[in-house]
Amino acid sequence: xxxxxxxxxxxxxxxxxxxxxxxxxxxxxxxxxxxxxxxxxxxxxxxxxxxxxxxxxxxxxxxxxxxxxxxxxxxxxxxxxxxxxxx
Numbered sequence: 733x734x735x736x737x738x739x740x741x742x743x744x745x746x747x748x749x750x751x752x753x754x755x756x757x758x759x760x761x762x763x764x765x766x767x768x769x770x771x772x773x774x775x776x777x778x779x780x781x782x783x784x785x786x787x788x789x790x791x792x793x794x795x796x797x798x799x800x801x802x803x804x805x806x807x808x809x810x811x812x813x814x815x816x817x818x819x
Contacts, residue, residue, distance in 0.1 A: 733801045733802060733803050734801070734802050734804075735799065735800070735801055735802075735816060736761040736762070736763070736799070736800055736801075736802050737761060737762040737797075737798075737799050737800075738759065738760075738761060738791065738794060738796060738797070738798050738799075738800045738813065739760050739761065739762050739780050739796060739797065740759070740760040740780065740796060741757075741758065741759045741760065741785070741788070741791060741796075742756075742757075742758045742760075743755075743756060743757040743758065743785075743788050744756065756784075757784065757785040757786065757787055757788060758782050758783065758784060758785055759782075759783050759785045759790070759791060759810055759813075760780040760781065760782055760783075761780065761781055761783060761802075762778045762779070762780060762781075763778060763779060763781045764777075764778055765777065765778065765779055783802075783808075783809070783810050784807075784808065784809040784810070785809055785810040785811075786805060786809050786810065786811045790810055790811065790812060790813050791813055794813055794814075794815055798815050798816075799815070799816040800813045800814060800815055800816060801813070801814050801816055
């Protein structure tokens, strides 16, 4: 399990290249910027990173802005989220 900060979601359907409606489900988590800075690229702080998710039920009872523990399935989709209890 990984600890993350849940900041948003998006789900629904879109029309794929074959003209069929394709479901999608994503969650957004805050993470530190990674990489190497150079003369043309600078960064700092955190950014929202998109993760695929198995279904909207994963965050059903979790408020946006909550620190969560996440589990991932074999396809690297978020399959479980639970709020981190405050100490």
